[in-house]
Amino acid sequence: MSPMTQMSVAIVSDYRLFAEGLERVLAADPSFSVSVAQGVVPPDSTVVILDGGMHDALRRCAEIARDGQLPVVLVGAEVDDEWALSALRAGARGILPKDAGLEQLVKAIRVVWEGQIWAPNQTVARALGLLSSLSDGHARHGSGAGNALTPREREIVRYTLRGFSNKEIASRMVISPATVKAHLTSVFRKLSVRDRTQLVVRYHAHPPLTARPGRRSELPV
Secondary structure, three states: OOOOOOEEEEEEOOOHHHHHHHHHHHOOOOOEEEEEOEOEOOOOOOEEEEEOOOOOHHHHHHHHHOOOOOOEEEEEEOOOHHHHHHHHHOOOOEEEEOOOOHHHHHHHHHHHHOOOOEOEHHHHHHHHHHHHHHOOOOHHHHHHHHHOOOHHHHHHHHHHHOOOOHHHHHHHHOOOHHHHHHHHHHHHHHHOOOOHHHHHHHHHHOOOOOOOOOOOOEOOO
């Protein structure tokens, strides 16, 4: 991201102290233009911070995500297996638990703005493990799509599921980030998914190949 690029961050919460406090803290970073959404998220928003502690947080997340076009970071959530899985399905790109700090939040905003996923590693592992167990009886029905992937596409998917960014994948495979992006676009088309979030959910529901688990404390995918 260019140093001159300013992200428009909208904060959504029913709790005024939460929203205004977060707005004041983030506004100290010159790379953010921060506002508190009053009912409707401003159309020029590039990232939305959603209060994960609200009773209807997941419903609001699904409404705001706009088919994956607007990154949403859920903050202050009481994370458990089913909730994390539901959050991914609702379109969340970032999940931060109650004990997350400001540094983690700023990193999460930047990561989801770049089209990746940010969540505690153990949260993703639990959520995807639950999804796999729920689909255990019919997972093999989706394996055919994975067979259409080329060996290079399969390798890129493995790196993606382990939490590596396009630049990191490019470095390990000795290809350009643009080539990685082109391969991922092909993967998305073949597996009928929209983005990396859906790739994670789709893969773990119907695994077409074997991936090795990542070891990061946070997992930007």
